Amino acid sequence: MAAADVSPGENSQEGQLRVLVAEDETLIRMDLVETLKEIGFTVTAAVVNGQAAVDSAFGDPPDVVLMDISMPIRDGISAAEQIIGSGIAPVVMLSAFTDIGLLDRAASAGVFGYLVKPFRSAELSPTLRMAVSRWKEFTDLGSEIEQLRERREASSVVERAKLILMAEGLTEEQSFSQLRRWAMDRRQTISEVSALVVSNGNH
Numbered sequence: 001m002a003a004a005d006v007s008p009g010e011n012s013q014e015g016q017l018r019v020l021v022a023e024d025e026t027l028i029r030m031d032l033v034e035t036l037k038e039i040g041f042t043v044t045a046a047v048v049n050g051q052a053a054v055d056s057a058f059g060d061p062p063d064v065v066l067m068d069i070s071m072p073i074r075d076g077i078s079a080a081e082q083i084i085g086s087g088i089a090p091v092v093m094l095s096a097f098t099d100i101g102l103l104d105r106a107a108s109a110g111v112f113g114y115l116v117k118p119f120r121s122a123e124l125s126p127t128l129r130m131a132v133s134r135w136k137e138f139t140d141l142g143s144e145i146e147q148l149r150e151r152r153e154a155s156s157v158v159e160r161a162k163l164i165l166m167a168e169g170l171t172e173e174q175s176f177s178q179l180r181r182w183a184m185d186r187r188q189t190i191s192e193v194s195a196l197v198v199s200n201g202n203h
Contacts, residue, residue, distance in 0.1 A: 016040060016041065016042055017041045017042070017063045017064060017128055017129070017132060018041070018042045018043075018044050018062045018063045018064075019036050019041050019042065019043055019044065019062055019063065019064055019065070019066055019128065020043075020044050020045050020047075020053060020056055020057055020060075020062040020064075020065045020066070020067075020089070021033055021036070021043055021045070021046040021047070021066050021067075022046075022047050022048070022049070022050065022052065022053035022065065022066070022067040022068060022071065022076065022079070023046070023048070023066075023067070023068045023071075023094065024048045024049060024068060024070075024071045024072060025068075028068075028117070029046050029048070030046075032046075032066065032124075033046050035121045035124060036066075036124065038121075039121075039124065039125050041125075041128070044056065044060050044062045045060065045062075048071070048072075049071045049072050049073040049074055050067070050071050050073065050074030050075055050076050050078055050079030050080075051073050051074040051079065052073075053065060053067055053076075053079045053083070054074070054079050054082050054083060057083045057088050057089060058086070058088065061088050061089060062089050063089060063132055064089055064090050064091070064092060064112075064128050064131050064132050064135070065080070065083055065089050065090070065091040065092070066091075066092050066094065066124075066128065067079065067080060067091055067092070067093060067094065068093075068094045068095065069093050069094065069095040070095070070096075076091075076093060076094075077093070077105050077111075079091075080093065080110070080111050081110065084110045084111070084112075085110070087139070089135065090111075090112035090113070090131040090132060090134065090135035091110075091111045091112060091113075091131075092111065092112060092113035092114065092115060092127055092128060092131050093111050093113070093114050093115070094115050094117055095114070095115075095116060095117065096116070096117045112130075112131035112134050112135055113127045113128070113130060113131040115127055155191075157191050157194045157195050157198055158176075158179065158190055158191055158194045160194070160198045161175075161179055161193070161194035161195075161197035161198050162175040162176060162179070162194075164197055164198065165178055165179070165197070179193055179194055179197070
Protein backbone atom coordinates (compact mmCIF):
# COMPACT_ATOMS: atom_id res chain seq x y z
CA MET A 1 0.00 0.00 0.00
CA ALA A 2 1.41 3.39 -0.94
CA ALA A 3 2.05 5.87 1.86
CA ALA A 4 -0.56 8.26 0.47
CA ASP A 5 -3.18 5.52 0.69
CA VAL A 6 -2.64 4.85 4.38
CA SER A 7 -5.33 6.25 6.62
CA PRO A 8 -4.33 7.46 10.10
CA GLY A 9 -3.89 4.57 12.51
CA GLU A 10 -4.26 1.93 9.79
CA ASN A 11 -0.81 0.47 10.29
CA SER A 12 -0.65 0.87 14.05
CA GLN A 13 -1.38 -2.81 14.74
CA GLU A 14 1.48 -3.79 12.45
CA GLY A 15 3.92 -1.57 14.32
CA GLN A 16 4.40 0.80 11.42
CA LEU A 17 3.12 4.09 12.74
CA ARG A 18 3.54 7.02 10.38
CA VAL A 19 5.05 9.89 12.38
CA LEU A 20 5.44 13.56 11.52
CA VAL A 21 8.38 15.13 13.34
CA ALA A 22 8.56 18.88 14.05
CA GLU A 23 11.72 20.04 15.83
CA ASP A 24 13.78 23.15 15.11
CA GLU A 25 17.04 21.86 16.63
CA THR A 26 18.82 20.01 13.84
CA LEU A 27 20.66 17.40 15.93
CA ILE A 28 17.57 16.51 17.97
CA ARG A 29 15.45 16.32 14.84
CA MET A 30 17.93 14.01 13.12
CA ASP A 31 18.19 11.84 16.22
CA LEU A 32 14.40 11.56 16.47
CA VAL A 33 14.08 10.54 12.85
CA GLU A 34 16.80 7.90 13.20
CA THR A 35 15.33 6.52 16.42
CA LEU A 36 11.83 6.31 14.96
CA LYS A 37 13.13 4.42 11.96
CA GLU A 38 15.09 2.05 14.19
CA ILE A 39 11.94 1.08 16.11
CA GLY A 40 10.08 0.38 12.88
CA PHE A 41 8.10 3.59 12.38
CA THR A 42 7.85 5.62 9.17
CA VAL A 43 8.68 9.32 9.24
CA THR A 44 6.33 11.18 6.88
CA ALA A 45 8.28 14.44 7.22
CA ALA A 46 10.79 16.18 9.49
CA VAL A 47 10.09 19.91 9.66
CA VAL A 48 11.52 22.84 11.58
CA ASN A 49 8.52 24.93 12.67
CA GLY A 50 4.87 24.72 13.61
CA GLN A 51 3.49 26.09 10.37
CA ALA A 52 5.47 23.57 8.33
CA ALA A 53 4.05 20.86 10.61
CA VAL A 54 0.49 22.01 9.92
CA ASP A 55 1.13 22.15 6.17
CA SER A 56 2.69 18.68 6.17
CA ALA A 57 -0.08 17.20 8.32
CA PHE A 58 -2.76 18.51 5.97
CA GLY A 59 -0.85 17.39 2.89
CA ASP A 60 0.09 13.89 4.07
CA PRO A 61 -1.82 13.00 7.26
CA PRO A 62 0.33 10.95 9.67
CA ASP A 63 -0.83 8.60 12.40
CA VAL A 64 0.72 10.83 15.05
CA VAL A 65 2.70 14.07 15.30
CA LEU A 66 5.79 14.43 17.50
CA MET A 67 6.34 18.16 17.94
CA ASP A 68 8.50 20.52 19.95
CA ILE A 69 6.70 23.29 21.83
CA SER A 70 9.13 26.16 21.21
CA MET A 71 9.77 26.71 17.50
CA PRO A 72 10.14 29.73 15.20
CA ILE A 73 7.43 31.12 12.89
CA ARG A 74 4.72 29.20 14.74
CA ASP A 75 4.94 27.50 18.13
CA GLY A 76 4.08 23.85 18.64
CA ILE A 77 1.01 24.39 20.81
CA SER A 78 -0.72 26.61 18.27
CA ALA A 79 0.11 24.13 15.50
CA ALA A 80 -1.07 21.21 17.64
CA GLU A 81 -4.38 22.92 18.30
CA GLN A 82 -5.05 23.28 14.57
CA ILE A 83 -3.95 19.74 13.69
CA ILE A 84 -6.03 18.17 16.46
CA GLY A 85 -8.98 20.49 15.93
CA SER A 86 -9.06 19.55 12.24
CA GLY A 87 -9.28 15.87 13.15
CA ILE A 88 -6.03 14.96 11.42
CA ALA A 89 -3.95 13.22 14.08
CA PRO A 90 -3.00 13.19 17.76
CA VAL A 91 -0.03 15.29 18.84
CA VAL A 92 2.68 14.43 21.36
CA MET A 93 4.59 17.48 22.56
CA LEU A 94 8.33 17.74 23.24
CA SER A 95 9.81 20.26 25.63
CA ALA A 96 12.95 20.92 27.62
CA PHE A 97 10.77 22.44 30.35
CA THR A 98 8.16 21.13 32.79
CA ASP A 99 6.61 24.54 33.31
CA ILE A 100 3.05 24.21 34.64
CA GLY A 101 1.89 27.00 32.36
CA LEU A 102 3.17 25.15 29.31
CA LEU A 103 1.54 21.94 30.47
CA ASP A 104 -1.77 23.75 30.94
CA ARG A 105 -1.54 25.30 27.48
CA ALA A 106 -0.70 21.93 25.95
CA ALA A 107 -3.64 20.32 27.75
CA SER A 108 -5.97 23.08 26.55
CA ALA A 109 -4.79 22.45 22.99
CA GLY A 110 -5.87 18.82 23.42
CA VAL A 111 -2.46 17.16 23.06
CA PHE A 112 -2.33 13.40 23.61
CA GLY A 113 1.10 13.09 25.22
CA TYR A 114 4.08 14.99 26.59
CA LEU A 115 7.78 14.11 26.64
CA VAL A 116 10.40 16.13 28.51
CA LYS A 117 13.83 16.44 26.88
CA PRO A 118 16.16 14.71 27.27
CA PHE A 119 14.10 11.51 27.21
CA ARG A 120 15.03 7.88 26.68
CA SER A 121 14.44 6.41 23.25
CA ALA A 122 12.54 3.57 24.95
CA GLU A 123 9.85 6.11 25.91
CA LEU A 124 9.04 7.00 22.31
CA SER A 125 7.19 3.90 21.16
CA PRO A 126 4.81 3.49 24.13
CA THR A 127 4.08 7.23 24.25
CA LEU A 128 3.26 7.42 20.54
CA ARG A 129 1.25 4.19 20.58
CA MET A 130 -0.76 5.37 23.57
CA ALA A 131 -1.50 8.65 21.79
CA VAL A 132 -2.76 6.79 18.70
CA SER A 133 -4.87 4.46 20.85
CA ARG A 134 -6.43 7.36 22.74
CA TRP A 135 -7.01 9.18 19.46
CA LYS A 136 -8.94 6.21 18.06
CA GLU A 137 -11.12 6.11 21.18
CA PHE A 138 -11.64 9.87 20.89
CA THR A 139 -12.63 9.79 17.21
CA ASP A 140 -14.82 6.70 17.67
CA LEU A 141 -16.65 8.47 20.49
CA GLY A 142 -17.07 11.54 18.31
CA SER A 143 -18.63 9.40 15.57
CA GLU A 144 -21.03 7.79 18.04
CA ILE A 145 -22.08 11.18 19.38
CA GLU A 146 -22.69 12.45 15.84
CA GLN A 147 -24.78 9.39 15.01
CA LEU A 148 -26.83 9.87 18.18
CA ARG A 149 -27.37 13.52 17.33
CA GLU A 150 -28.52 12.63 13.81
CA ARG A 151 -30.90 10.00 15.17
CA ARG A 152 -32.34 12.48 17.66
CA GLU A 153 -32.86 15.04 14.91
CA ALA A 154 -34.51 12.45 12.65
CA SER A 155 -36.79 11.34 15.48
CA SER A 156 -37.74 14.94 16.19
CA VAL A 157 -38.67 15.55 12.54
CA VAL A 158 -40.83 12.40 12.46
CA GLU A 159 -42.64 13.47 15.62
CA ARG A 160 -43.34 16.92 14.16
CA ALA A 161 -44.66 15.39 10.93
CA LYS A 162 -46.93 13.07 12.92
CA LEU A 163 -48.34 16.06 14.82
CA ILE A 164 -49.14 17.81 11.53
CA LEU A 165 -51.00 14.75 10.24
CA MET A 166 -52.77 14.24 13.57
CA ALA A 167 -53.97 17.85 13.35
CA GLU A 168 -55.70 16.80 10.13
CA GLY A 169 -57.65 14.09 11.96
CA LEU A 170 -55.40 11.03 11.85
CA THR A 171 -54.49 9.04 14.93
CA GLU A 172 -50.82 8.73 15.91
CA GLU A 173 -50.71 5.19 14.52
CA GLN A 174 -52.38 6.24 11.28
CA SER A 175 -49.98 9.17 10.93
CA PHE A 176 -46.94 6.94 11.24
CA SER A 177 -48.44 4.42 8.80
CA GLN A 178 -49.05 7.22 6.30
CA LEU A 179 -45.46 8.43 6.61
CA ARG A 180 -44.20 4.89 6.12
CA ARG A 181 -46.33 4.44 2.97
CA TRP A 182 -45.09 7.69 1.49
CA ALA A 183 -41.50 6.68 2.27
CA MET A 184 -41.97 3.34 0.49
CA ASP A 185 -43.68 4.97 -2.51
CA ARG A 186 -40.94 7.59 -2.87
CA ARG A 187 -38.10 5.25 -1.93
CA GLN A 188 -37.02 7.60 0.81
CA THR A 189 -36.50 7.22 4.53
CA ILE A 190 -39.30 8.09 6.92
CA SER A 191 -37.25 11.00 8.25
CA GLU A 192 -36.79 12.39 4.71
CA VAL A 193 -40.52 12.19 4.01
CA SER A 194 -41.23 13.72 7.42
CA ALA A 195 -38.93 16.64 6.63
CA LEU A 196 -41.00 17.32 3.50
CA VAL A 197 -44.23 17.20 5.52
CA VAL A 198 -42.82 19.62 8.09
CA SER A 199 -41.45 22.02 5.46
CA ASN A 200 -44.72 22.04 3.49
CA GLY A 201 -47.02 21.90 6.47
CA ASN A 202 -49.06 19.28 4.60
CA HIS A 203 -48.66 16.19 2.43
